Each structure stands twice: as structure tokens, then as C-alpha cells.
Amino acid sequence: xxxxxxxxxxxxxxxxxxxxxxxxxxxxxxxxxxxxxxxxxxxxxxxxxxxxxxxxxxxxxxxxxxxxxxxxxxxxxxxxxxxxxxxxxxxxxxxxxxxxxxxxxxxxxxxxxxxxxxxxxxxxxxxxxxxxxxxxxxxxxxxxxxxxxxxxxxxxxxxxxxxxxxxxxxxxxxxxxxxxxxxxxxxxxxxxxxxxxxxxxxxxxxxxxxxxxxxxxxxxxxxxxxxxxxxxxxx
Amino acid sequence: xxxxxxxxxxxxxxxxxxxxxxxxxxxxxxxxxxxxxxxxxxxxxxxxxxxxxxxxxxxxxxxxxxxxxxxxxxxxxxxxxxxxxxxxxxxxxxxxxxxxxxxxxxxxxxxxxxxxxxxxxxxxxxxxxxxxxxxxxxxxxxxxxxxxxxxxxxxxxxxxxxxxxxxxxxxxxxxxxxxxxxxxxxxxxxxxxxxxxxxxxxxxxxxxx
Numbered sequence: 001x002x003x004x005x006x007x008x009x010x011x012x013x014x015x016x017x018x019x020x021x022x023x024x025x026x027x028x029x030x031x032x033x034x035x036x037x038x039x040x041x042x043x044x045x046x047x048x049x050x051x052x053x054x055x056x057x058x059x060x061x062x063x064x065x066x067x068x069x070x071x072x073x074x075x076x077x078x079x080x081x082x083x084x085x086x087x088x089x090x091x092x093x094x095x096x097x098x099x100x101x102x103x104x105x106x107x108x109x110x111x112x113x114x115x116x117x118x119x120x121x122x123x124x125x126x127x128x129x130x131x132x133x134x135x136x137x138x139x140x141x142x143x144x145x146x147x148x149x150x151x152x153x154x155x156x157x158x159x160x161x162x163x164x165x166x167x168x169x170x171x172x173x174x175x176x177x178x179x180x181x182x183x184x185x186x187x188x189x190x191x192x193x194x195x196x197x198x199x200x201x202x203x204x205x206x207x208x209x210x211x212x213x214x215x216x217x218x219x220x221x222x223x224x225x226x227x228x229x230x231x232x233x234x235x
Numbered sequence: 236x237x238x239x240x241x242x243x244x245x246x247x248x249x250x251x252x253x254x255x256x257x258x259x260x261x262x263x264x265x266x267x268x269x270x271x272x273x274x275x276x277x278x279x280x281x282x283x284x285x286x287x288x289x290x291x292x293x294x295x296x297x298x299x300x301x302x303x304x305x306x307x308x309x310x311x312x313x314x315x316x317x318x319x320x321x322x323x324x325x326x327x328x329x330x331x332x333x334x335x336x337x338x339x340x341x342x343x344x345x346x347x348x349x350x351x352x353x354x355x356x357x358x359x360x361x362x363x364x365x366x367x368x369x370x371x372x373x374x375x376x377x378x379x380x381x382x383x384x385x386x387x388x389x390x391x392x393x394x395x396x397x398x399x400x401x402x403x404x405x406x407x408x409x410x411x412x413x414x415x416x417x418x419x420x421x422x423x424x425x426x427x428x429x430x431x432x433x434x435x436x437x438x439x440x441x442x443x444x
Contacts, residue, residue, distance in 0.1 A: 004301075012303040019310060023317045030321050034328040041331040100339075124339040128272030128393070129421055178421045 050090055053105035053119035054081055055143075057136065078200050081107065088116050089204040091197050095189025098181040100124040102133070102189055108147065112205025115155065118142040120186060130182030141173040147201075153194045157187040247368040250376040256349045257380040257430065258437045263349040267381055268426040270340055274397050277385030279333065280340055281378025287322060288350055289370035291315045295358040296366035302359075311354045312345075319345050349377055384429045392420030 005011060047066040051059060059065045071087075072080045079090040089108045096102060104120035118139045125131045132138055147155045149171065156163070156172045159180065163172050175183030194201070256262045263284075270280045294314050295302075302310050323341045326334035334341070344350070353373050358366040389395055394402035394416050406412035419425050 006301065006303050007305070012306055015301070015303050016306055016309070019313060023313055027317060027320055030324050034324050037328040038324070038331075041327065045331060045335070126272070126423075127270055127276045128389070178418055 049119050050105050053107045053117050055117040076200055093189050093193035095185050097122050097125045097185040098130055102185050112201045113146055113148055115142045115145045125182050130179040132176050133186055146170045153191050155190055157183045243368055246365055247372040250372040255376045256373050258434045262352050263347050263377055266347055268423045271381055271384040271388055271426050272421050273389045274385040277381040281381045284377055285374025287318055287344055288374040289367050291318050292358040292366035292370035293363045295354045296363045299359050315350050316345050349373055384426055387429050388420045391417045
């Protein structure tokens, strides 16, 4: 057999074309045959992230638990959950970290003010530094923190001793050591997205709709959200 | 030639020590800095690189006689990229948790200089079995250094190993002791210094290398 001239132009071009076609088919085949499993994984992962923000972590059957807990979804993407007979509002948050996107969920108590739980995730923050926002201990720091001061979202993440003067210790958590930029990203993300969802949070906390309180108890006057004010005062 | 001849043993062993890709050839340094602040990602990264180096070495070695010389680097790159994409797809479908934890690092394996280095220097001239051994050896040689650096950084930077606390609370200043975690260890710059120390020790032990 005559030795093939592997250096000729024709051979090079044909070789490259054939290689590209084979690899393209191979990758397309792998991607499409695995797509269904991957999508199911992604969906289940999203559900488990939402559950994590409600302090339900490491459940065996995510789908069943999700069905059980999540009671409804609003048009703006916020979700209503029912935990131990009490409603929680789950607000999705999205922002930017140091290397890539950050996202998460903030679950808010019925008073529209106190954080019930949080979950944060990231795409490519530095392992061991920024990536630690994904860990439970950091997310649990937020539990019980107050979101609003008056009408303004003040909940934030600050370096130790660097919080703005006058901010109550109830309204911020300490940043992750060595990950200032990621922590700032979490801070901006929370403030931006909670501010954008301010109306949804207010509506959740109560108020009037057709003379009935959202809280379900009693009548209210159509002018102001008297019911919700009462509830907060009572607490 | 038998599968486990002396030469083949040498092919496998030399990158672990005398010809270590990081300590001697100083390849793949960039990823060694990024993923070694804790042990677990360091180990997973080391294993992924080992698997991908081994298999891309085998594939290139099988087709080495047909590759046109002028586009050989492109061919190598296509093989590596295809392999990494397939591996990352399989991880996503069957071990979703692990793929989430590795995130961007799986994709970054494509740019690891060790892979291209081994393909060009070894797989293009040698048979599939030798290339496989060479790939596994180099991958493990890389993994060893990553684990050493990850061990030192996690222990001194966080006081933990694999996420478990090993330095007792009472040693810390908060608990009345004198010890504080070294925040410097969590920075990438410190990985460079530790890699340098590893190379220093390695060279003083192996003077002839």
C-alpha cells in the first residue's frame, strides 16, 4: 500500500472536515440523549434550593416535599409557602458576584419584615472564599434579621465594623472573610431585589382587597392596610 | 513487550516524582492556584485531570499516524475539548451534585497545559497503552501537588481538613488561646509560595534531577 501523504493540503482539509463532523455528531448525540435527565436534575435542584431557603435542607424526596410546602406562585415569581400553618413569602434574588452570577431565595415571615431563611448560590465564585456564601452557616446568619427600616430595605452584608452608622445589628450580617467582593455582591443583590419586590412583600403582609384582609381575619377599611398594621402592632 | 515492563513502569512513575509536571516542568500552575484553598476541590480536580489526560492521551495515540502535521495542535485541542464536554455532560446527568461543586473548573481542564504538553510530547510518539500510563502518571503527579498545597492551605487558613475542624476551639484567641487562622493562606498568592516551597524541597531531595 502506498503511504498516504498526510501533509498534502487536500488531506489536511478533508481530515479537519471529517473530524469536525464526527465530533459534532458525537457531542450532539451525547447532549440530546442526556438532556432529559439533566433538565430533571436542574428542576429538582431549583426546588431543593427554594426548600433550603425555607430551612428545609437535605430532603430525600424533593418533589414530594415541594408539592407539600409550596402553595402558590405569584406572577412576579415570588412564591407562597406554608410551614407549620404559617405562610411565608419566598422572593427570588439575582445579582453579580466577583466572577459570575449569584442567585438565591429569601423567605420572609408573614409580618413582611423578618427573614425566615435564605439560600444563596453562585456559578463561579472562588472555592473556599466567595463560594462559602453557599454554605449553611452563612445563610443561617440571616434568620430573624429585619428587612425594612421605615420604607427602605436596609438588610445587608458588611465587613465587621464597617456597617453604616446607625444601622441596627438586627439588620445586617458579617461578610465572608477574604471574600469582600462576593459579599458586596450578596449585599447589592438582596437590596436591589427586595426593593424591586417591595410591593409584593407589602401585599403579602396584609392589606385590603375587596374589603377583606389578606390575613383572612375581619373587615378592613378600603383606605389603608389597617389590618396589617394591627397585626404588626399586636406582635 | 509486556504490559508491565520496566520501561512502562518508568513511564508511569517518573511524572510522580523526578519528572513531576508541577514541581519539575512547572506546568498547570494556574489551576493549582485556583482550586487549592480547600482539600476537597483540590482532590476532585486532580482526579478529573487524571481521567481526562489518560483518555485524551489514548485517543491521540490511536490516531497519531493519521494526523496531518500542520494541524496537529488543533486536532489535539478538539479531542480534549470534546472529551471535557462529554465528561461534563455525563457528570451533569448522573452526579449532578459533583458537577455543581466543580462548576467552572471542569471546563477549565481544557486549558490545562499538562494535557496539551503530554499529547504533544508523549502521545504523538507512543502507543496507546504507554500513553495511557503516561496520562495517569502525570495526572496523579499533578494531583499529589494539589493535595499537598490544599492540605497546608486549608489547615492553616481555616483550621479544618475536608471541612472538619481539626484545631480545637480552645486554641483560638476567641477561646482564650493564642492561635489565629492565617487569612493569607486563603489567598491565591499563598498557593504560589507553597508551590515554590514544594519545588524547593523537591529539588533539594533530588539534586540530580
